[in-house]
């Protein structure tokens with residue numbers, strides 16, 4: 001699993017803190033990334049101890065990890081509600097996020113937005129005053145040049161995400177490409193989110209605006225929790 005950001009201990013504290021919110025009978029959205037992985041492993045230990053939950057994975061990677069951890073799985077088609085979603089972020093400013101470092105943001109946004117309570121888990125390296133991390137944009141492969149041009153018109157500098165162990169671009173779990181789009185400081189997250197969503201060929205972008213309910217930031221000796 002891809003690892004970014006700060007210390008693994010801080011990520012573990014954040015993940016375990018969020019997993020502690022899960023109660024018997026809940027349906028849980030299972031995020032993607034190294035911090036969410038700590039929450040999934042902690043949840044697996046609670047399942048071992050007798051907790052009855054069902055997980056909705058947000059990626060191939062989180063599905064595999066949840067299976068290995070012994071968490072019973074379900075899908076959005078089979079549940080009426082997701083009680084809580086626990087997911088990481090590449091950057092957090094107040095309650096707005098940039099996500100998609102693992103190219104899973106399209107499914108993550110569906111699950112995180114549907115959840116009654118969306119809990120973000122992060123380490124201190126992710127926290128900023130203003131979002132400035134490049135925004136991942138998942139797009140239909142045929143639309144690469146037209147989406148890149150539209151991102152440029154919107155003031156962004158797009159870079160096609162290249163795979164590390166394969167020649168050519170990253171291909172998402174949905175069979176699409178990702179453009180990492182540099183916008184500098186993003187002062188109006190709502191406007192940029194709307195602009196990116198309106199581009200034909202964009203499947204989903206990694207700006208998560210107005211979705212997070214709670215942020216758990218693991219520190220050297222504990223967890224800072226912020227609630228809306």
Ligand SMILES: O=C(CO)[C@H](O)[C@H](O)COP(=O)(O)O
Nearest residue numbers: 033034035088100101102104
């Ligand atoms: O959005 C994501 C995957 O698409 C991840 O949650 C994000 O990249 C953070 O990952 P990590 O916890 O490994 O730093």
